[in-house]
Amino acid sequence: MPDIIFRDGTVHQNQWVVVPRPDAGESLDIPENRRALIPADLWLAGREHFVGKAHIGVWFDSHDEPEILAGHVNELPVIAVNFPKFSDGRGYSIARLLRERFGYDNELRAIGDVLLDQLQFMKRCGFDTYELRPDKDIRKAAGALNFFSQGYQAATDTDLPLFRRRAS
């Protein structure tokens, strides 16, 4: 499995497999002895069964509504958000909502078409681990995460937009 990048730029072994949404009529195929990310709505549907299991997390697709997990987010060890195409920017809003609206504190992971030049935006929106697309040079990730030394806006990483920092 490809490695995973942490928000500090370090590279770690990936522990989680993404379980795809089963076809209609099929059931979820959760692998044995592996930590697994399952579609968020299916987790919710089977919450009684899944809740408290440290080896089960969820993933959202870019068109999914994170609102469905409101009140439950911190029952999950990992939430992943899929970028079906890097130019699909919905995942950034999903991440901010999970962090800022629903108060999610655990690991938030970017999966899918994750490239280098978007990493810092992802970090600012609250993602803290990144599954870089395997053909990209993982050694360049640390630099890409910190290309800009500051930003104008408040986001998940800071409560101080530049106009508030300038005032102080």
Added chain:
Amino acid sequence: MYVYDEHDRQMVAERVAQFRDQTQRALAGELAEDEFLPLRLQNGLYVQRLAPMLRICVPYGMLRSVQLRRLARITRDYDKGYAHFTTRQNVQLNWPALEDVPDILAELAEVEMHANQTSGNCIRNTTTDQFAGVQSDEITDPRPYCEIIRQWSTFHPEFAFLPRKFKVAVNASEQTDRAAIRLHDIGLQIVRNDAGDLGFRVHVGGGLGRTPMVAPVIREFLPELDLLTYLEAILRVYNRYGRRDNKFKARIKILVKALTPQGFAEKVEAEWAHIRDSPTRLTPEAIQRIQAYFTEPAYGELDNASDLLAQQRFENRAFDQWLQHNVDTHKKPGYAIVSLTMKKTGTPPGDVTDKQLEQIADLADEFSFGEVRVTHQQNVVLADVRQDRLLELWQLLGPMGFGTANLNTLTDIICCPGGDFCALANAKSIPVAEAIQRRFDNLDFLYDLGEINLNISGCMNACGHHHVGSIGVLGVDKKGQEFYQISLGGSSQHDASIGKILGPSFARDEMPDVIAKIIDVYVNKRTAEETFLDTYRRVGIDPFKERVYA
């Protein structure tokens, strides 16, 4: 005018370094073409029919003389010695080489310029009235709010990959709207409520392109301090729910229409309720801090030079005409607002040479505190000229090619680059503009016609704003031949409207005659006070149809 502090400087420098790195990776094959595409677009670089084009950002149209001189040097060193003022108050280079772009950006950064977010599916340059800060009827200077929006939208981490491009415009005058706010994704009209508090009337979902729409109001009054949180709510709703399956249906106007303005407003208000007190909420100090950059220049204590001007006008008819058409009233006694027209017949509208850029810089230094503004009609404004020096200025303008006294007349044409430069074009637009300018070369006749906006686009994308021209011209493709469709009755003002199509299209060489017939109908039908638009709105399209297709 806004001046960078160390934060702005650092971010622009980092941006240049980032783009240099991205360009190198693209040239080395580490970035696929489709991966590099949005990155270069967000740095203003797009590839066109003949060469890459670089669109340089001019925030809300303001330029200092050092910046003009730098632009001149860049067009000389990296391009073919000319540049183009665009309909979004930016400047465009037509022939830079891809490898040179990082160096061009570095040169721009030295004079506090950049090409950030001038293209691509992100929040673009915020535009405003070119007379901001110097006209007497504005509620307050809109430029500080534009700058606040510029900073908030620059490298916004959540909104760099929107469904489609996104443009915001701000207007502060109750009588006029030179910023065409109702044709923008978000149009902000500065207002005061009954209590006297400052705020914004928020329009969302305007735009041109293939589905032109006038933006409805989604909030009558937004308090000043809530500006950014409300924008963030609008953008978040759009980012999440705007269509991404079809490029032609991806603008926010389609979402607003699908949800209805009311339904859209409800979604925005619901989102806003969560974030209105977030740290993004502006503070009075933050606004004052930006406003402090837009203080008045060192005006002299002058009286209006009415007698002097009256005498000069009496002695010189051409000066009189220029004064009447290209010079506007300034809020300060003794000063005037001067529009330099970039519409000399035979030059593509908006095009300027390196030498002309330097001449404009010199004029700015000599006559207008070193600053100019670019207009969406592709002209340039000297906003603070002493009335007693107008004659002297005017005498310089003629030889430079900026003195054509046709502002807001039929030949002050807005025109996109069209088929001469643009790969998307159905037809050329520049030669049509020129043919019409040649046909209507009698200034007295033009003045008699009064205000008429003739706008030309080479295709449905509407870069030349044809939908909102009193007369709009659209290039269409008919079995591989270039044809032109005409629409009438458009306006981008407070009474914004989309023009109505007249009928079947025409070949290029028919165009001057067709325009002449349309003008003829107006001249025959008008009452003494009516503008072209008034007459059109009163008599409707039929008399024009009958005449043109007779």
